[in-house]
Amino acid sequence: MNRINRFLSAAVAAVLFICASCSAAGDTGGKSDLSQNANSDFVEEETTVGDDLPQKNFDGRKFRVGVRTPAEYEIFTELTGEVTDDAIFYRNARISERFNVEITAIPISDIPDTCYEQLVNSVRAGDDAYDLFGCYVYLLYMSASARVLRNWLEVDYIDTSKPWWNSEINDNATINGILYGLTGTLAITYMQYTESMFYNVKAAEDHGITQDMLYDLVKSGSWTIDKLSEYVSGMYADLNGNGRRDIEDRYGIGASKPVSYDVWPAAFDIKLTGKDSDGYITVEYINERTVTALEKIIDLFHVNPGGIIYEGGGTYNDHTYFIDDKIVFFPTYLMNAFFELREMENPYSIIPLPKWDENQKKYRSLVIDGYTIWQIPKTVEDTEFVGIITEALAADTYYNVYPVFYDVAMKNKYSQDEKTAEMVDLVVENAVFDFSFMYGVYMEYLPYLFRFHVVERNPDIISDYKRKEKAINKKIQLVYELYLPEEPEN
Secondary structure, eight states, X not given: OXXXXXXXHTTTTSOOXXXXXXXXXXXXXXXXXXXXXXXXXXXXXXXXXXXXXXXXXXXTEEEEEEEEGGGGGGTOOOOOSOHHHHHHHHHHHHHHHHHTEEXXXXXXXXXXXXXXXXXXXXXXXXXXXOSEEEEEGGGHHHHHHTTOBOOGGGSTTOOTTSTTBOHHHHHHTOBTTBOOSBOBTTOHHHHHTBEEEEEEHHHHHHTTOOHHHHHHHHXXXXXXXXXXXXXXXXXXBOTTOSSSOOTTSBEEEEEOSTHHXXXXXXXXXXXXXXXXXXXXXXXXXXXXXXXXXXXXXHIIIIIXXXXXXXXXXXXXXXXXXXXXXXXXXXXXXXXXHHTTTTTOSSOEEEEOOOBSSTXXXXXXXXXXXXXXXXXXXXXOOOHHHHHHHHHHHHHHIIIIIHHIIIIIIIIISSOOSHHHHHHHHHHHHTXXXXXXXXXXXXXXXXXXXXXXXXXXXXXXXXXXXXXXXXXXXXXXXXXXXXXXXXXXXX
16 A cells, blocks of 8 residues: 555645546546536545546446445445545546446445355356445455455456555465455555554543653654553553452553454564465464564553453443543554544544564554455456446545545544644554455464464464464465366366
């Protein structure tokens, strides 16, 4: 996403209200009356990279996108006056006018397994129900293993080198020239599921830790896991005065959702998997450094007096503890700034997750595995149509939608100063996602071993891996075989 974020970072202090003409999305000849007149609140932004798509008239044909219900806004919204909704609406209007198509979102169950079952069952029945399909990335294995997907790299007009596609992830997810799941700014949830460190400004100041102190630590490269542990250790407060530690007290850091523990290998720049020269998947993170990282995180949440792992249950969850000032530091994804934390009374701010040590070159942010991954079903015959409209939507989203979500909703509406916006830039531009999460459940929960050991207070991940190594390697082999060319049908 580096090129995307260089584009966005140029507007750190500005509230972007962008709705460029069709030429901004790649049609370099002439402006769209619709984008100029129907959305006059927006200011056109000159672009430099076109989508290179041909002029086509699809005679009002429907472009049908299956998308899980909570993420339906990635494809379709009504005009509401909310700037993010309106940006999606006008994007669709531009593409509809440009190609004479009707963009239609088909709501899919948000139950993860059911979401993919609907796709698999549809394709196996020969039901041409979807032109494009989006569901949780961590269950991509369900459709890939069912052999119901086309290879994006064989779809005309999809250019994965363009800045609206995430080349780092797409390249890592390509094996033997096959890419089943496509990632880029068309999935707004990719940005929203990027993990960062939220913190309660007032509660931190009560402990002598100001925003400027934290910002300076980050910018100097000194924001490390040891520094976080040091801060957290003095933050416990017996708020209810009962003389014992419980969920009504204040803690320096707390979490209950398992994803809060998945983020640390990425934050410490520990790579989970890789590929050898033949494209075969290799396991990289089962080593002594990971054991040491586990020991630090176990200490942070289980031993440090300022840390807590909430058991969950009832009406409380992580963000409500944060809203109620019971957690000072809150590792979570940016999605919370869009929804759960909108009504928080006390000010909060955002910084990157801490590095392992000062020698680590970059702050790293894991993209949680719940974002939307785009797939093209095998029942699609007219791949040119799907390629053109998908590419057009992605390009327009890159220029006219993603910046609105990122800058207006994230950096200005909920952040109070330019320094916070700078921190958000740093979080997003250093986001990473490991290929193993796409098949993690299938591969014996390989990328989730770290979380299991944090919860169990057991740093011996190496022995655990060795017990499961044979089964994991067998599943890795099966995943690799999914990316071998299929034998032609007789």
